[in-house]
Amino acid sequence: MGNLRAEQSTHSDEGILKTKTDPRPRRTTPCLKSQVSRFTETRAIRKKHPYTPTQHTRTRRIPMHKIQTLLHQALQWNPTHKFLLTMLLVVFRLTHPTAASPPNIVWIVVDDMSANLSCYGESVIRTPHLDKLARSGLQFTDAYATSPVCSTFRSALITGMYQTTIGAHHHRSGRGKHVITLPSGVAPLPVLFKQAGYYTCMGSGLNSLDYRSQPQAPNRTARLGKSDYNFTWDKRIFDGNDWSGRDANQPFFMQVQLHGGKLRGASETSYARFEKEVSETLGQTTDPEAVRLPPYYPDDPIMRRDWATYLDTVRITDWHVGRVLARLKDEGLTDDTLVIFFTDHGISHARGKQFLYDEGTHIPLILAGPAIPTGTIRQDLVEHIDIAALSLAAAGIQIPPQMQGRDVLSSNYQPREFVFAARDRCGEADDRIRSVRSEKYLYIRNFFPKRPHLMPSNYKDGKLIIQRLRRLHADGMLNPIAERVLFASERPPEELYARSQDPWQLNNLANDPAHLQQLQRHRNALNQWIAETKDQGPERDEVYLQEVEDQMLSTKNAESREQFRRNSEIYQAWRAMGK
Numbered sequence: 001m002g003n004l005r006a007e008q009s010t011h012s013d014e015g016i017l018k019t020k021t022d023p024r025p026r027r028t029t030p031c032l033k034s035q036v037s038r039f040t041e042t043r044a045i046r047k048k049h050p051y052t053p054t055q056h057t058r059t060r061r062i063p064m065h066k067i068q069t070l071l072h073q074a075l076q077w078n079p080t081h082k083f084l085l086t087m088l089l090v091v092f093r094l095t096h097p098t099a100a101s102p103p104n105i106v107w108i109v110v111d112d113m114s115a116n117l118s119c120y121g122e123s124v125i126r127t128p129h130l131d132k133l134a135r136s137g138l139q140f141t142d143a144y145a146t147s148p149v150c151s152t153f154r155s156a157l158i159t160g161m162y163q164t165t166i167g168a169h170h171h172r173s174g175r176g177k178h179v180i181t182l183p184s185g186v187a188p189l190p191v192l193f194k195q196a197g198y199y200t201c202m203g204s205g206l207n208s209l210d211y212r213s214q215p216q217a218p219n220r221t222a223r224l225g226k227s228d229y230n231f232t233w234d235k236r237i238f239d240g241n242d243w244s245g246r247d248a249n250q251p252f253f254m255q256v257q258l259h260g261g262k263l264r265g266a267s268e269t270s271y272a273r274f275e276k277e278v279s280e281t282l283g284q285t286t287d288p289e290a291v292r293l294p295p296y297y298p299d300d301p302i303m304r305r306d307w308a309t310y311l312d313t314v315r316i317t318d319w320h321v322g323r324v325l326a327r328l329k330d331e332g333l334t335d336d337t338l339v340i341f342f343t344d345h346g347i348s349h350a351r352g353k354q355f356l357y358d359e360g361t362h363i364p365l366i367l368a369g370p371a372i373p374t375g376t377i378r379q380d381l382v383e384h385i386d387i388a389a390l391s392l393a394a395a396g397i398q399i400p401p402q403m404q405g406r407d408v409l410s411s412n413y414q415p416r417e418f419v420f421a422a423r424d425r426c427g428e429a430d431d432r433i434r435s436v437r438s439e440k441y442l443y444i445r446n447f448f449p450k451r452p453h454l455m456p457s458n459y460k461d462g463k464l465i466i467q468r469l470r471r472l473h474a475d476g477m478l479n480p481i482a483e484r485v486l487f488a489s490e491r492p493p494e495e496l497y498a499r500s501q502d503p504w505q506l507n508n509l510a511n512d513p514a515h516l517q518q519l520q521r522h523r524n525a526l527n528q529w530i531a532e533t534k535d536q537g538p539e540r541d542e543v544y545l546q547e548v549e550d551q552m553l554s555t556k557n558a559e560s561r562e563q564f565r566r567n568s569e570i571y572q573a574w575r576a577m578g579k
């Protein structure tokens with residue numbers, strides 16, 4: 001704690017900590033639980049229990065203490081002042097015909113970012129705006145994406161359904177000749193909000209900056225934010241890209257879409273460009289020597305620089321969010337707006353994005369606004385599809401009966417015993433992995449265990465960090481953990497990790513007789529989930545071929561297209577031999 005206070009004293013406004021001299025061994029995301037404990041003095045923690053029933057009020061909120069103060073003062077005034085106050089209240093009521101209107105809903109959706117926020121225990125950088133949002137609302141420490149990659153996550157997010165149930169579980173699918181339509185009765189959320197009279201919009205949340213926090217290009221001001229849905233949908237479900245387009249007194253459902261961890265790019269050129277932007281905006285970049293890499297990544301200058309620029313993407317995101325929140329306040333909307341901040345999956349790295357370890361699926365989730373308890377932390381397990389359900393409930397819209405997301409804010413909500421996640425084909429990289437988390441365990445099932453962890457992938461292999469890992473592997477320069485975790489030629493069919501003892505998921509207990517009962521418990525839970533949710537599983541061969549062809553047609557770079565084709569032939573061969 002002493003060290004923490006010393007560190008805090010060195011941070012600047014937009015928050016960078018100098019930790020060069022701190023000799024303690026460091027971890028990043030998994031230090032969450034220990035860091036959270038420091039909230040116990042100042043913030044209420046509600047463990048494994050839904051929040052105290054607080055009805056979602058539909059009224060515009062004037063803080064009660066302000067009303068009490070006004071009335072108290074009025075009683076001490078002379079009759080003329082009392083009369084004037086009464087008239088003012090009458091005028092206020094007459095000029096606020098929407099006094100019973102539902103709240104605005106603002107989602108802040110960030111790409112490719114794990115929970116590397118100060119309020120989640122990250123100590124190399126500071127995230128003052130998001131920390132403040134968390135203090136003013138409700139922070140979930142155990143929120144998980146049901147998918148570790150953009151399009152499948154977003155397809156699930158916008159329907160409140162598991163991507164595996166609605167057939168949208170293969171990354172960037174349904175964009176060409178292979179058409180995917182949503183099952184009957186399933187609708188993207190903006191459709192339901194529009195039916196309820198909401199203005200639906202998706203953009204950067206700022207008129208001056210785009211999703212990259214760069215000045216808005218004049219010809220792109222009407223551009224919608226990122227959708228990336230793996231099903232056929234109608235762009236008219238969005239009324240515009242900003243809430244400023246709404247009618248007077250019309251509530252709005254806004255998605256602020258931010259580039260997040262993607263801002264750093266995947267090459268030294270893109271790192272340098274982004275570092276320059278960070279210097280200009282925040283005055284200082286994060287020192288690569290200060291970062292702490294997970295134990296399965298080599299202590300290497302390229303790895304360190306990449307992670308430092310990644311942390312700077314978190315700082316820029318925090319800065320952008322701060323400006324959006326300030327705008328809401330300036331426009332007098334804060335008290336009427338439910339803000340929900342989250343990311344679409346973890347950091348894009350060798351064991352993060354596209355994989356079901358914590359690095360890939362653990363996400364930050366923070367809510368603030370009407371009826372949200374302030375300064376509260378919840379540690380029960382939630383899934384990102386729950387955001388759809390709770391948003392509808394907050395708006396007073398009936399949750400469709402088939403929706404699998406749950407209103408985790410409901411007074412009669414029963415916390416989940418398990419949360420589930422799925423990874424399927426990503427680009428040409430054909431795979432099927434499923435996971436189930438309970439309070440104490442993470443169970444992973446690899447349906448293609450004969451294939452390596454880092455399979456051929458045109459997308460991932462285009463990144464400098466993956467190229468560097470492959471180079472170090474070829475040169476015999478990786479540490480034993482990295483060799484085993486990232487470069488084993490096969491994967492175990494089942495993995496079981498004790499969450500609190502093994503935050504990096506390194507010690508597979510699936511073959512440990514002492515954990516047989518837990519293995520069976522989680523195995524059964526996954527089997528049941530697959531059956532009950534109608535997990536649609538792998539693509540048929542002809543669908544795989546069609547999707548690969550569709551994606552190649554949309555790949556402009558000839559060299560990239562050719563690599564994609566060569567890789568797809570490897571997967572076809574593996575399919576044919578049952579590998």
Ligand SMILES: [Ca+2]
Nearest residue numbers: 111112150344
């Ligand atoms: Ca993403």
